[in-house]
Amino acid sequence: MAPNDSVFSLIVADPGLPRSNPTQSYWQHIPHALADIQSPDLPANRDFAVIGSGITGLAVTKTLLERHSTATVTVLEARTLCSGATGRNGGQMAANAGEQYLNLAETHGAETAGKIVDFTFRNLEKMQELIKEYEVVELSELQNLRKLRVFLTQGKFDDFKKSIARLEADHPSRRGLYTILDADAVVKEHGIHGTSGGALLPAGTVWPYRLVTKVFSALLEKYPGRLTIETHTPVESIEHTSIRASPITAIGSYVLRTSRGPLRASAVVHCTNGYSGHLVPGLRGLVYPFKGTMTVQDPENSVPNQGTAISWGFHYPPSCDPETKRIGYGLYYLGQSAKTGYFYFGGENARIDESVSADDSFVAEHSVVHLQSVLPRFFGKNVRSNWRLISAWSGIMGYSPDGLPIVGQLSCKLTERKGDGEWIAAAFNGYGMANSLLSGEALGLMILGEDVSSWLPMAYGLGERRLREALTIPKAISALNSKL
Ligand SMILES: Cc1cc2nc3c(=O)[nH]c(=O)nc-3n(C[C@H](O)[C@H](O)[C@H](O)COP(=O)(O)OP(=O)(O)OC[C@H]3O[C@@H](n4cnc5c(N)ncnc54)[C@H](O)[C@@H]3O)c2cc1C
Incomplete structure:
Protein backbone atom coordinates (compact mmCIF):
# COMPACT_ATOMS: atom_id res chain seq x y z
CA MET A 1 0.00 0.00 0.00
CA GLY A 90 1.27 12.97 31.79
CA GLY A 91 -0.30 15.23 34.41
CA GLN A 92 1.04 18.36 32.73
CA MET A 93 -1.10 21.44 33.17
CA ALA A 94 0.50 23.59 30.50
CA ALA A 95 -0.70 25.53 27.47
CA ASN A 96 0.79 25.05 24.03
CA ALA A 97 -0.87 28.08 22.46
CA GLY A 98 2.34 30.13 22.59
CA GLU A 99 4.34 27.87 20.30
CA GLN A 100 1.29 27.43 18.08
CA TYR A 101 0.48 31.13 17.97
CA LEU A 102 2.17 32.05 14.67
CA ASN A 103 0.44 29.21 12.88
CA LEU A 104 -2.89 30.01 14.47
CA ALA A 105 -2.58 33.72 13.62
CA GLU A 106 -1.73 32.94 10.01
CA THR A 107 -4.68 30.56 9.69
CA HIS A 108 -7.35 32.25 11.81
CA GLY A 109 -6.16 35.84 12.27
CA ALA A 110 -4.71 37.53 15.34
CA GLU A 111 -8.01 37.94 17.16
CA THR A 112 -9.02 34.27 17.09
CA ALA A 113 -5.44 33.15 17.79
CA GLY A 114 -5.40 35.47 20.81
CA LYS A 115 -8.71 34.04 21.96
CA ILE A 116 -7.27 30.52 21.83
CA VAL A 117 -4.29 31.63 23.94
CA ASP A 118 -6.67 33.26 26.45
CA PHE A 119 -8.92 30.19 26.50
CA THR A 120 -6.11 27.77 27.29
CA PHE A 121 -4.60 29.93 30.04
CA ARG A 122 -8.08 30.55 31.49
CA ASN A 123 -8.70 26.78 31.38
CA LEU A 124 -5.56 26.22 33.44
CA GLU A 125 -6.77 28.78 36.00
CA LYS A 126 -10.12 26.96 36.06
CA MET A 127 -8.32 23.70 36.82
CA GLN A 128 -6.68 25.40 39.80
CA GLU A 129 -10.03 26.80 40.94
CA LEU A 130 -11.67 23.36 40.68
CA ILE A 131 -8.85 21.76 42.66
CA LYS A 132 -9.22 24.36 45.40
CA GLU A 133 -13.04 24.32 45.42
CA TYR A 134 -13.11 20.55 45.92
CA GLU A 135 -10.19 20.66 48.39
CA VAL A 136 -7.99 18.30 46.43
CA VAL A 137 -4.76 20.31 46.50
CA GLU A 138 -3.02 17.68 48.64
CA LEU A 139 -4.74 14.63 47.22
CA SER A 140 -4.14 15.59 43.59
CA GLU A 141 -0.55 16.62 44.43
CA LEU A 142 -1.04 19.93 42.66
CA GLN A 143 2.34 21.55 41.99
CA ASN A 144 2.33 25.17 40.84
CA LEU A 145 5.50 25.70 38.91
CA ARG A 146 7.07 26.98 35.74
CA LYS A 147 7.35 24.81 32.69
CA LEU A 148 10.70 24.82 30.94
CA ARG A 149 10.19 24.20 27.25
CA VAL A 150 13.48 23.43 25.52
CA PHE A 151 14.24 23.06 21.83
CA LEU A 152 16.69 20.45 20.68
CA THR A 153 17.49 22.15 17.35
CA GLN A 154 18.19 25.76 16.42
CA GLY A 155 15.42 25.66 13.81
CA LYS A 156 12.80 24.66 16.38
CA PHE A 157 14.04 27.32 18.81
CA ASP A 158 13.93 30.02 16.11
CA ASP A 159 10.37 29.06 15.13
CA PHE A 160 9.33 29.24 18.76
CA LYS A 161 10.90 32.67 19.28
CA LYS A 162 9.17 33.99 16.16
CA SER A 163 5.85 32.71 17.44
CA ILE A 164 6.27 34.36 20.83
CA ALA A 165 7.45 37.63 19.26
CA ARG A 166 4.31 37.69 17.10
CA LEU A 167 2.10 36.85 20.10
CA GLU A 168 3.61 39.73 22.07
CA ALA A 169 3.32 42.14 19.13
CA ASP A 170 -0.34 41.26 18.49
CA HIS A 171 -1.32 41.05 22.17
CA PRO A 172 0.91 43.30 24.29
CA SER A 173 -0.92 42.21 27.46
CA ARG A 174 0.76 38.80 27.00
CA ARG A 175 4.27 40.26 27.20
CA GLY A 176 6.29 38.58 29.91
CA LEU A 177 4.27 35.36 29.87
CA TYR A 178 7.22 33.54 28.30
CA THR A 179 10.82 34.11 29.46
CA ILE A 180 13.23 33.12 26.70
CA LEU A 181 16.51 31.46 27.72
CA ASP A 182 19.60 30.75 25.63
CA ALA A 183 21.28 27.33 25.58
CA ASP A 184 23.82 28.39 28.19
CA ALA A 185 21.16 29.46 30.64
CA VAL A 186 19.23 26.23 30.06
CA VAL A 187 22.23 24.13 31.06
CA LYS A 188 23.69 26.40 33.76
CA GLU A 189 20.47 27.43 35.47
CA HIS A 190 18.41 24.31 34.84
CA GLY A 191 20.85 21.46 34.26
CA ILE A 192 19.32 20.44 30.92
CA HIS A 193 21.82 19.40 28.27
CA GLY A 194 21.85 19.31 24.48
CA THR A 195 19.43 22.15 23.69
CA SER A 196 19.53 25.22 21.48
CA GLY A 197 17.55 27.24 24.01
CA GLY A 198 14.27 27.30 25.83
CA ALA A 199 11.62 29.31 27.63
CA LEU A 200 9.82 29.35 30.96
CA LEU A 201 6.07 29.78 31.31
CA PRO A 202 3.61 29.48 34.20
CA ALA A 203 2.22 25.93 34.50
CA GLY A 204 1.45 23.14 36.94
CA THR A 205 1.35 19.38 37.39
CA VAL A 206 -1.48 17.35 38.86
CA TRP A 207 -2.80 13.83 39.42
CA PRO A 208 -5.90 14.18 37.18
CA TYR A 209 -7.49 10.82 38.13
CA GLY A 285 -10.90 10.59 10.14
CA LEU A 286 -11.93 13.99 11.53
CA VAL A 287 -11.25 12.83 15.07
CA TYR A 288 -8.84 9.95 15.13
CA PRO A 289 -7.25 8.00 17.97
CA PHE A 290 -3.60 8.57 18.75
CA LYS A 291 -1.87 6.29 21.22
CA GLY A 292 0.51 7.77 23.78
CA THR A 293 3.14 6.11 25.95
CA MET A 294 3.90 7.06 29.53
CA THR A 295 6.52 5.91 31.99
CA VAL A 296 7.31 6.52 35.64
CA GLN A 297 11.05 6.37 36.25
CA ASP A 298 12.96 6.66 39.52
CA PRO A 299 16.25 8.58 39.24
CA GLU A 300 17.09 7.41 42.80
CA ASN A 301 18.42 10.81 43.94
CA SER A 302 20.93 11.07 41.08
CA VAL A 303 19.44 14.45 40.16
CA PRO A 304 17.92 17.11 42.42
CA ASN A 305 14.18 16.90 43.05
CA GLN A 306 12.68 19.95 41.33
CA GLY A 307 9.08 18.72 41.44
CA THR A 308 7.59 21.86 42.98
CA ALA A 309 9.60 24.25 40.82
CA ILE A 310 9.79 23.00 37.25
CA SER A 311 8.21 20.71 34.70
CA TRP A 312 9.76 20.16 31.29
CA GLY A 313 8.89 19.85 27.59
CA PHE A 314 11.46 18.79 24.99
CA HIS A 315 10.70 19.82 21.39
CA TYR A 316 12.47 18.47 18.32
CA PRO A 317 11.66 18.17 14.61
CA PRO A 318 9.61 15.04 13.89
CA SER A 319 11.45 12.41 11.89
CA CYS A 320 11.14 8.80 10.78
CA ASP A 321 13.86 6.18 11.15
CA PRO A 322 14.15 4.61 7.68
CA GLU A 323 15.05 1.20 9.09
CA THR A 324 12.57 0.71 11.92
CA LYS A 325 9.94 3.10 10.45
CA ARG A 326 9.54 4.46 13.95
CA ILE A 327 8.58 8.11 14.10
CA GLY A 328 9.76 10.56 16.71
CA TYR A 329 6.70 12.81 16.85
CA GLY A 330 8.50 15.91 18.14
CA LEU A 331 7.78 16.13 21.85
CA TYR A 332 8.69 14.61 25.19
CA TYR A 333 6.99 15.84 28.37
CA LEU A 334 8.22 15.47 31.92
CA GLY A 335 7.09 16.18 35.45
CA GLN A 336 8.50 15.13 38.80
CA SER A 337 6.76 14.19 42.02
CA ALA A 338 8.09 16.30 44.89
CA LYS A 339 7.01 13.50 47.26
CA THR A 340 8.72 10.52 45.66
CA GLY A 341 11.19 12.10 43.24
CA TYR A 342 9.71 9.91 40.49
CA PHE A 343 9.77 11.28 36.98
CA TYR A 344 6.59 11.11 34.89
CA PHE A 345 7.93 10.94 31.36
CA GLY A 346 6.05 10.51 28.08
CA GLY A 347 6.53 10.96 24.35
CA GLU A 348 6.09 9.04 21.16
CA ASN A 349 8.57 6.94 19.25
CA ALA A 350 6.62 4.34 17.32
CA ARG A 351 5.50 3.26 13.87
CA ILE A 352 2.51 5.08 12.50
CA ASP A 353 0.32 1.98 12.66
CA GLU A 354 1.23 1.66 16.34
CA SER A 355 0.44 5.32 16.99
CA VAL A 356 -2.82 5.83 15.09
CA SER A 357 -4.51 3.22 17.21
CA ALA A 358 -7.25 2.97 19.83
CA ASP A 359 -5.72 -0.08 21.50
CA ASP A 360 -4.35 0.72 24.95
CA SER A 361 -4.31 -2.93 26.02
CA PHE A 362 -0.55 -3.06 25.52
CA VAL A 363 2.42 -0.77 25.49
CA ALA A 364 5.13 -1.33 22.87
CA GLU A 365 8.35 -2.39 24.57
CA HIS A 366 10.54 -0.39 22.20
CA SER A 367 8.61 2.80 23.02
CA VAL A 368 9.28 2.24 26.71
CA VAL A 369 12.95 1.38 26.14
CA HIS A 370 13.25 4.57 24.10
CA LEU A 371 11.81 6.71 26.91
CA GLN A 372 14.16 5.04 29.38
CA SER A 373 17.22 5.68 27.25
CA VAL A 374 16.41 9.32 26.46
CA LEU A 375 15.54 10.72 29.87
CA PRO A 376 18.85 10.50 31.80
CA ARG A 377 20.70 12.15 28.89
CA PHE A 378 18.68 15.35 29.22
CA PHE A 379 20.17 15.63 32.71
CA GLY A 380 23.70 15.04 31.38
CA LYS A 381 23.80 11.46 32.67
CA ASN A 382 25.21 8.78 30.47
CA VAL A 383 24.07 6.00 32.70
CA ARG A 384 25.04 2.47 31.82
CA SER A 385 21.89 1.05 33.26
CA ASN A 386 18.58 2.84 32.88
CA TRP A 387 16.77 4.49 35.75
CA ARG A 388 14.42 2.16 37.58
CA LEU A 389 11.15 1.72 35.72
CA ILE A 390 8.25 2.00 38.14
CA SER A 391 5.45 1.84 35.62
CA ALA A 392 4.70 2.05 31.90
CA TRP A 393 1.36 2.24 30.12
CA SER A 394 -0.43 3.54 27.07
CA GLY A 395 -3.49 5.73 26.57
CA ILE A 396 -5.61 7.01 23.72
CA MET A 397 -5.82 10.67 22.76
CA GLY A 398 -8.16 12.26 20.21
CA TYR A 399 -6.56 14.20 17.35
CA SER A 400 -8.11 16.43 14.69
CA PRO A 401 -6.70 17.39 11.27
CA ASP A 402 -6.31 21.08 12.20
CA GLY A 403 -4.96 20.42 15.69
C1 LIG B 1 -0.32 9.06 27.36
C2 LIG B 1 -1.04 10.38 27.42
C3 LIG B 1 -0.41 11.50 27.95
C4 LIG B 1 -1.05 12.72 27.98
N1 LIG B 1 -0.46 13.77 28.63
C5 LIG B 1 -1.12 14.94 28.78
C6 LIG B 1 -0.58 15.99 29.56
O1 LIG B 1 0.45 15.83 30.20
N2 LIG B 1 -1.24 17.17 29.60
C7 LIG B 1 -2.42 17.35 28.91
O2 LIG B 1 -2.94 18.47 28.91
N3 LIG B 1 -2.99 16.35 28.23
C8 LIG B 1 -2.39 15.15 28.16
N4 LIG B 1 -2.98 14.12 27.50
C9 LIG B 1 -4.27 14.34 26.87
C10 LIG B 1 -5.41 14.40 27.90
O3 LIG B 1 -5.26 13.36 28.83
C11 LIG B 1 -6.74 14.30 27.17
O4 LIG B 1 -6.82 15.32 26.21
C12 LIG B 1 -7.93 14.45 28.12
O5 LIG B 1 -7.78 13.64 29.23
C13 LIG B 1 -9.20 14.14 27.38
O6 LIG B 1 -10.24 14.00 28.30
P1 LIG B 1 -11.64 13.42 27.83
O7 LIG B 1 -12.50 13.39 29.01
O8 LIG B 1 -12.09 14.18 26.64
O9 LIG B 1 -11.32 11.97 27.30
P2 LIG B 1 -10.98 10.61 28.11
O10 LIG B 1 -10.35 10.90 29.42
O11 LIG B 1 -10.26 9.73 27.16
O12 LIG B 1 -12.41 10.05 28.40
C14 LIG B 1 -13.22 9.43 27.43
C15 LIG B 1 -13.95 8.30 28.11
O13 LIG B 1 -14.95 7.81 27.24
C16 LIG B 1 -15.08 6.42 27.46
N5 LIG B 1 -15.76 5.87 26.29
C17 LIG B 1 -15.36 5.92 25.01
N6 LIG B 1 -16.25 5.33 24.19
C18 LIG B 1 -17.26 4.90 24.98
C19 LIG B 1 -18.48 4.21 24.73
N7 LIG B 1 -18.87 3.87 23.50
N8 LIG B 1 -19.28 3.91 25.80
C20 LIG B 1 -18.94 4.29 27.05
N9 LIG B 1 -17.77 4.94 27.33
C21 LIG B 1 -16.95 5.24 26.32
C22 LIG B 1 -13.64 5.97 27.63
O14 LIG B 1 -13.54 4.73 28.28
C23 LIG B 1 -13.05 7.12 28.43
O15 LIG B 1 -13.08 6.88 29.82
C24 LIG B 1 -2.37 12.86 27.45
C25 LIG B 1 -3.03 11.74 26.96
C26 LIG B 1 -2.40 10.50 26.95
C27 LIG B 1 -3.13 9.30 26.43
Missing part, protein backbone atom coordinates in the same frame (compact mmCIF):
# COMPACT_ATOMS: atom_id res chain seq x y z
CA ALA A 2 1.22 3.53 -0.75
CA PRO A 3 1.87 5.60 2.42
CA ASN A 4 -1.18 7.78 1.75
CA ASP A 5 -3.45 4.73 1.48
CA SER A 6 -2.15 3.21 4.67
CA VAL A 7 -2.47 6.50 6.60
CA PHE A 8 -5.98 6.88 5.17
CA SER A 9 -7.02 3.41 6.34
CA LEU A 10 -5.63 4.06 9.79
CA ILE A 11 -7.38 7.36 10.43
CA VAL A 12 -10.78 6.40 9.01
CA ALA A 13 -10.92 3.04 10.80
CA ASP A 14 -13.65 2.58 13.39
CA PRO A 15 -11.82 3.02 16.73
CA GLY A 16 -14.26 0.57 18.31
CA LEU A 17 -15.16 0.50 21.98
CA PRO A 18 -12.52 1.15 24.64
CA ARG A 19 -10.58 -2.10 25.09
CA SER A 20 -11.76 -4.02 28.13
CA ASN A 21 -8.23 -4.84 29.37
CA PRO A 22 -6.20 -1.59 29.30
CA THR A 23 -2.62 -1.36 30.52
CA GLN A 24 -2.44 -0.28 34.12
CA SER A 25 -1.73 3.40 34.57
CA TYR A 26 0.31 4.47 37.59
CA TRP A 27 -2.32 7.14 38.38
CA GLN A 28 -4.97 4.44 38.81
CA HIS A 29 -2.88 1.92 40.75
CA ILE A 30 -5.06 2.63 43.78
CA PRO A 31 -8.57 2.61 42.31
CA HIS A 32 -11.06 5.15 43.63
CA ALA A 33 -13.91 3.76 45.76
CA LEU A 34 -16.30 4.60 42.92
CA ALA A 35 -14.17 2.99 40.19
CA ASP A 36 -16.81 0.33 39.50
CA ILE A 37 -19.94 2.28 40.45
CA GLN A 38 -23.23 1.45 38.77
CA SER A 39 -26.94 1.41 39.65
CA PRO A 40 -28.54 -1.98 40.33
CA ASP A 41 -30.51 -1.39 37.10
CA LEU A 42 -29.74 1.04 34.35
CA PRO A 43 -32.16 4.00 34.56
CA ALA A 44 -34.79 3.77 31.84
CA ASN A 45 -35.12 7.40 30.83
CA ARG A 46 -32.94 10.47 31.45
CA ASP A 47 -32.76 14.00 30.19
CA PHE A 48 -29.08 13.77 29.37
CA ALA A 49 -26.84 10.80 28.62
CA VAL A 50 -23.19 11.77 28.90
CA ILE A 51 -20.90 9.16 27.34
CA GLY A 52 -17.42 9.11 28.86
CA SER A 53 -16.22 9.78 32.42
CA GLY A 54 -13.00 11.70 31.78
CA ILE A 55 -12.48 15.36 32.55
CA THR A 56 -14.72 16.44 29.65
CA GLY A 57 -17.61 14.21 30.74
CA LEU A 58 -17.15 15.57 34.24
CA ALA A 59 -17.23 19.20 33.10
CA VAL A 60 -20.39 18.70 31.01
CA THR A 61 -22.14 16.78 33.81
CA LYS A 62 -21.25 19.36 36.45
CA THR A 63 -22.48 22.21 34.27
CA LEU A 64 -25.78 20.52 33.39
CA LEU A 65 -26.50 19.71 37.04
CA GLU A 66 -25.48 23.11 38.37
CA ARG A 67 -27.08 25.24 35.69
CA HIS A 68 -30.40 23.40 35.36
CA SER A 69 -32.49 22.88 38.46
CA THR A 70 -34.21 19.61 37.52
CA ALA A 71 -32.22 17.96 34.75
CA THR A 72 -31.37 14.29 35.23
CA VAL A 73 -28.00 13.05 33.97
CA THR A 74 -26.52 9.60 33.53
CA VAL A 75 -22.83 9.18 32.82
CA LEU A 76 -22.06 6.02 30.84
CA GLU A 77 -18.53 4.68 30.98
CA ALA A 78 -17.29 1.62 29.12
CA ARG A 79 -14.64 0.70 31.70
CA THR A 80 -13.91 1.94 35.23
CA LEU A 81 -14.47 5.58 36.25
CA CYS A 82 -12.01 7.95 34.55
CA SER A 83 -10.09 5.13 32.91
CA GLY A 84 -9.47 6.88 29.55
CA ALA A 85 -6.83 9.47 28.67
CA THR A 86 -7.60 11.56 31.77
CA GLY A 87 -6.61 8.64 33.98
CA ARG A 88 -3.51 7.76 31.96
CA ASN A 89 -1.89 11.03 30.91
CA ARG A 210 -7.71 11.90 41.75
CA LEU A 211 -9.22 15.27 40.83
CA VAL A 212 -11.87 13.88 38.48
CA THR A 213 -12.94 10.98 40.70
CA LYS A 214 -13.21 13.28 43.73
CA VAL A 215 -15.42 15.78 41.91
CA PHE A 216 -17.64 13.01 40.50
CA SER A 217 -18.08 11.65 44.01
CA ALA A 218 -19.00 15.13 45.34
CA LEU A 219 -21.54 15.57 42.53
CA LEU A 220 -23.13 12.22 43.40
CA GLU A 221 -23.51 13.37 47.00
CA LYS A 222 -24.93 16.73 46.01
CA TYR A 223 -27.37 15.49 43.36
CA PRO A 224 -28.35 11.97 44.51
CA GLY A 225 -31.68 11.92 42.66
CA ARG A 226 -30.42 13.55 39.48
CA LEU A 227 -27.08 11.92 38.73
CA THR A 228 -26.19 8.30 38.18
CA ILE A 229 -22.83 6.99 36.98
CA GLU A 230 -22.82 3.68 35.15
CA THR A 231 -19.34 2.21 34.76
CA HIS A 232 -18.70 -1.01 32.83
CA THR A 233 -21.51 0.10 30.53
CA PRO A 234 -20.19 0.59 27.01
CA VAL A 235 -22.62 2.33 24.67
CA GLU A 236 -22.68 0.04 21.67
CA SER A 237 -25.00 1.99 19.41
CA ILE A 238 -27.44 4.88 19.37
CA GLU A 239 -30.83 5.11 17.66
CA HIS A 240 -33.07 8.08 17.14
CA THR A 241 -36.76 7.27 17.49
CA SER A 242 -39.66 9.35 16.33
CA ILE A 243 -40.99 10.12 19.83
CA ARG A 244 -40.99 13.89 20.14
CA ALA A 245 -38.68 15.04 22.91
CA SER A 246 -40.30 17.84 24.84
CA PRO A 247 -37.94 19.98 26.91
CA ILE A 248 -37.29 18.14 30.18
CA THR A 249 -38.71 14.89 31.70
CA ALA A 250 -40.50 13.71 28.55
CA ILE A 251 -39.54 10.36 27.08
CA GLY A 252 -36.26 10.81 25.33
CA SER A 253 -36.07 10.25 21.62
CA TYR A 254 -32.65 8.63 21.74
CA VAL A 255 -32.15 5.01 22.65
CA LEU A 256 -28.63 4.13 23.73
CA ARG A 257 -27.96 0.41 23.44
CA THR A 258 -25.55 -0.69 26.12
CA SER A 259 -24.15 -3.97 27.39
CA ARG A 260 -26.64 -3.66 30.27
CA GLY A 261 -29.71 -2.89 28.20
CA PRO A 262 -31.21 0.26 26.66
CA LEU A 263 -31.36 3.75 28.11
CA ARG A 264 -33.52 6.52 26.70
CA ALA A 265 -32.39 10.13 26.75
CA SER A 266 -33.55 13.45 25.34
CA ALA A 267 -30.01 14.45 24.47
CA VAL A 268 -26.72 12.61 24.07
CA VAL A 269 -23.37 14.18 24.88
CA HIS A 270 -20.30 12.49 23.40
CA CYS A 271 -17.26 12.92 25.65
CA THR A 272 -15.50 9.92 24.17
CA ASN A 273 -12.41 11.67 22.80
CA GLY A 274 -10.30 9.25 20.72
CA TYR A 275 -13.23 6.82 20.44
CA SER A 276 -15.69 9.44 19.10
CA GLY A 277 -15.79 7.90 15.63
CA HIS A 278 -17.29 4.66 16.91
CA LEU A 279 -20.69 6.17 17.71
CA VAL A 280 -20.42 9.13 15.31
CA PRO A 281 -19.43 7.52 12.00
CA GLY A 282 -19.20 10.83 10.12
CA LEU A 283 -16.36 11.87 12.42
CA ARG A 284 -14.07 9.00 11.45
CA LEU A 404 -7.87 22.12 17.50
CA PRO A 405 -10.59 20.68 19.75
CA ILE A 406 -14.13 20.25 18.48
CA VAL A 407 -16.97 21.55 20.63
CA GLY A 408 -20.58 21.82 19.52
CA GLN A 409 -23.74 20.28 18.17
CA LEU A 410 -23.47 17.31 15.83
CA SER A 411 -25.27 17.47 12.51
CA CYS A 412 -27.24 14.52 11.14
CA LYS A 413 -24.58 14.25 8.45
CA LEU A 414 -21.98 13.46 11.10
CA THR A 415 -24.12 11.21 13.29
CA GLU A 416 -25.80 9.51 10.32
CA ARG A 417 -28.98 9.58 12.43
CA LYS A 418 -32.02 11.81 12.67
CA GLY A 419 -32.45 14.28 15.50
CA ASP A 420 -30.71 17.40 16.70
CA GLY A 421 -29.94 16.31 20.24
CA GLU A 422 -26.34 15.07 19.97
CA TRP A 423 -23.37 17.12 21.12
CA ILE A 424 -19.64 16.63 21.39
CA ALA A 425 -16.47 17.98 23.02
CA ALA A 426 -13.37 16.05 21.95
CA ALA A 427 -10.04 16.06 20.07
CA PHE A 428 -7.82 17.88 22.53
CA ASN A 429 -4.76 16.88 20.52
CA GLY A 430 -2.77 15.91 23.61
CA TYR A 431 -3.56 19.13 25.51
CA GLY A 432 -6.68 18.20 27.48
CA MET A 433 -5.56 19.76 30.73
CA ALA A 434 -5.43 23.11 28.91
CA ASN A 435 -8.74 22.70 27.07
CA SER A 436 -11.16 20.06 28.31
CA LEU A 437 -12.61 21.64 31.44
CA LEU A 438 -13.76 24.86 29.77
CA SER A 439 -14.74 23.04 26.57
CA GLY A 440 -17.00 20.75 28.60
CA GLU A 441 -18.44 23.71 30.49
CA ALA A 442 -19.03 25.60 27.24
CA LEU A 443 -20.76 22.57 25.74
CA GLY A 444 -23.00 22.15 28.79
CA LEU A 445 -24.03 25.80 28.55
CA MET A 446 -24.64 25.54 24.79
CA ILE A 447 -26.90 22.55 25.38
CA LEU A 448 -28.89 24.65 27.86
CA GLY A 449 -29.24 27.37 25.24
CA GLU A 450 -26.63 29.85 26.49
CA ASP A 451 -24.41 31.90 24.24
CA VAL A 452 -20.72 31.17 24.88
CA SER A 453 -19.38 32.79 21.73
CA SER A 454 -17.64 35.57 23.65
CA TRP A 455 -15.15 33.13 25.20
CA LEU A 456 -15.25 29.80 23.35
CA PRO A 457 -12.94 30.19 20.33
CA MET A 458 -15.05 29.98 17.17
CA ALA A 459 -12.28 27.89 15.65
CA TYR A 460 -13.31 25.05 18.03
CA GLY A 461 -16.82 24.96 16.53
CA LEU A 462 -18.31 22.59 13.99
CA GLY A 463 -19.22 25.28 11.48
CA GLU A 464 -19.58 24.45 7.81
CA ARG A 465 -16.43 26.28 6.82
CA ARG A 466 -14.25 24.38 9.27
CA LEU A 467 -15.78 21.10 8.17
CA ARG A 468 -15.21 21.98 4.53
CA GLU A 469 -11.71 23.43 4.75
CA ALA A 470 -9.93 22.38 7.93
CA LEU A 471 -11.50 19.24 9.37
CA THR A 472 -10.85 17.11 6.34
CA ILE A 473 -9.28 13.73 5.79
CA PRO A 474 -6.66 15.04 3.31
CA LYS A 475 -5.56 17.56 5.95
CA ALA A 476 -5.23 14.81 8.52
CA ILE A 477 -3.21 12.70 6.08
CA SER A 478 -0.88 15.54 5.20
CA ALA A 479 -0.35 16.44 8.89
CA LEU A 480 0.67 12.85 9.57
CA ASN A 481 2.68 12.48 6.37
CA SER A 482 4.76 15.52 7.31
CA LYS A 483 6.20 13.37 10.11
CA LEU A 484 6.98 10.34 7.95
